[in-house]
Amino acid sequence: MNENPMITMKISRAAQENPYVKTLYFDYPLKAKPGQCIMLWIPGVGEKPMSISYCDAKRFGASVYAIGTFSKEAIKLKAGDVAGFRGPFGTSFTLGKEKSLALVGGGCGCAPLAFLAEEALKKKKKVFYLLGARSKDYLFFTERMKKAGAEVLVSTDDGSAGTKGFVTELLRSVLQKNKVGKICTCGPEIMMKKVVDISDVSKTPCELSLERYMKCGMGICGQCAVDPIGIRMCVEGPVIKKETAEKITEFGKYRRDASGRRVPI
């Protein structure tokens, strides 16, 4: 039987990326693709989907952003602590024949994009890595991306790093000055909706990662199914083409909570 057991082991390394983000590494050959997620279990605390931000043949890393009750506990984890994971789950960003990519991340949305950037650079593609954050303190993976060979452009709400303003403006200017074969985006839905609109204007193919409340991660609980097409963000998502996103009427508008009730974005 094909099963996704809970794998529990010691965290091999915990890297503090900035005051709010930590990457937890596990020495396990997860064989994940960029954009897929794991369900991270902290015994006694709970289990939540987390983006895979690093993966090679021997180990992987998942980045946690201290935002809710669970992630505030997750960020306290250190090397040697025991945690569990199930996965990898869901679809991934695709790398095709395009020669250049613009990756657009908002806040913790840059976690899967860093993994994607490295995969794209291995395939000799030109990578524009655009990151928007509240302020300098919220940025992460920028040095890693520069080292890997990506062209890194940053925007912050307060101007404490890079350009003051929205990352979508950076995207507009990159598209004006360069030939970009594909846009991949992950971050707040309002931002991604804007990215999709921009990609429509420039007629650039676009993929995005749409997160929904997840319970099982394996396509049976129905919690992460989206209106009105009913596809599951843990199986047919989280990474979807913009053409699919345009069919999802709740995209950028509402999501469902643990009970299944609609809550505005």
Place this chain on the structure above:
Amino acid sequence: MLKTELAGVKLSNPAILASGIMGVSGASLSFAAKNGAGAVTSKSISLEPRKGHPNPVILTYGQGMLNAVGLSNAGIKDSLPELEYAVKNAGVPVIASLVEFKAENFGPLAKEISKANPAIIELNLSCPNVESEFGKPFSHDPAAAEWATRAAKRNTKIPVFVKLSPNAPDLCEVARAVKSAGADGITAINTAGPGMQIDIYARRPVLSNKCGGVSGPAIKPIAVKCIYDIYKETKLPIIGTGGATTGADAVEFIMAGASAVGIGSGIYYRGINIFQKVCKEMEEFMENEGFSSIKEMRGAANE
């Protein structure tokens, strides 16, 4: 060839989406229908919204699955439009699963859900995950099961099925009791157990609820026996559920006495199009064995 019937409700095929799986929204139910389900069952709906248990709520093991989702649902008010959407868009009969914790509450709940006009109402009297909170399930006690069924039947004209548990001390007695209360059919079985999985490195149960209902292929023989017994006892229409993942499993349930076969965990094992796969496998079997209808196979092992 695969046409079947449940208390007068006609189904184009007997492979139906079981309750608790993919049934959160109207869109999700319609997605299952699009993938070949002969009917679709909503997640159990209660009068008030329920958040359910915190994650982890579902685990896989060897030949099965453990779950303690905790009957999360949006409550009747927010679930009604979802169900209406499914009734309008799924293109197959929609079964509304209901759950409550006082027998008398099934009355108002059945009355309210009838506004969405589902083809069948299914009373979930047998979820094993809420025992600590609400005492033993109704399905463990013939009198309680009868009372809950009667409360629902008095308040709706829609056929009522009652979902029973393999854990009842005397399942046939419960089946007789709900039949006498006017149940139009029986769904069997709910998850078995509950069971527990302990992580030996974390040294604690993995599910946040500690224990959960057992489903998947591991419980299939228990389901077959229960269907066999209920058919013999009541001759009521039966939706057989519990670990069926193939056309052969579906035929086995039908030969035990089921008229339709609920599929849940199987979606994990074979994908969302498991309904199409099961139908194709059933047709192949029937052609090879010379069966021309589901009716002909029903209860064949139970002569």
